Amino acid sequence: MKIIIATEDYSEILQQLMIKTWKETYPKYIAARGETFIAEEIKILFSLQKIKSNCNDENHKIWLIINEDDCAIGYAHLILGKKQNPFLEQIYIVKEEQGKGLGKLLLAKCYQTLIKKNYHVLELEVDIENENAIHFYQKQGFRILKKVPYIHDNSYANYIMKKDLKNPLSLSMWKSKDEMKLPPAKEIRQCIIL
Numbered sequence: 001m002k003i004i005i006a007t008e009d010y011s012e013i014l015q016q017l018m019i020k021t022w023k024e025t026y027p028k029y030i031a032a033r034g035e036t037f038i039a040e041e042i043k044i045l046f047s048l049q050k051i052k053s054n055c056n057d058e059n060h061k062i063w064l065i066i067n068e069d070d071c072a073i074g075y076a077h078l079i080l081g082k083k084q085n086p087f088l089e090q091i092y093i094v095k096e097e098q099g100k101g102l103g104k105l106l107l108a109k110c111y112q113t114l115i116k117k118n119y120h121v122l123e124l125e126v127d128i129e130n131e132n133a134i135h136f137y138q139k140q141g142f143r144i145l146k147k148v149p150y151i152h153d154n155s156y157a158n159y160i161m162k163k164d165l166k167n168p169l170s171l172s173m174w175k176s177k178d179e180m181k182l183p184p185a186k187e188i189r190q191c192i193i194l
Contacts, residue, residue, distance in 0.1 A: 003109050006062040008055045013072050018046045021092035063109050073097045076106040088124035120166045125158045137161050
């Protein structure tokens, strides 16, 4: 298992992974909106240009989890703000790999990065109907701050959650690891089936 920084070379792999995990996570939302609406939303949320831009932006950190078969099976996208708290934009693991502690590993990478940059909190937004994710975040020490409308559709709502990174006890389980050597994107197999 490897956790690597995603560069622009990984953009197409990231795009496929983002679409796959989004579809796995929100089947009710997708079914309620119909194929045409969802196709347009996918173009907006997961455009290759946007992903490449994020990979090249020093305020965005994106990590991929690569398994033993060199398949991309999860990712985390962290946004480092200058005026606001750091924000976990996305963290997803493909359905068949969930429950193996990979989300915790990605969060550990986020915590490590934030602590090195002297940040003291991490915020995120989660769909209020995604009970598994809410439970996962609460187990990791996040607390619900408030409920907000989903930016793309006001008929859905999200929770804003926050974790204090100042408390050493809340981070004691996360051991810092050396940065993994970045394998070339061409060595990462296209294992993601949409």
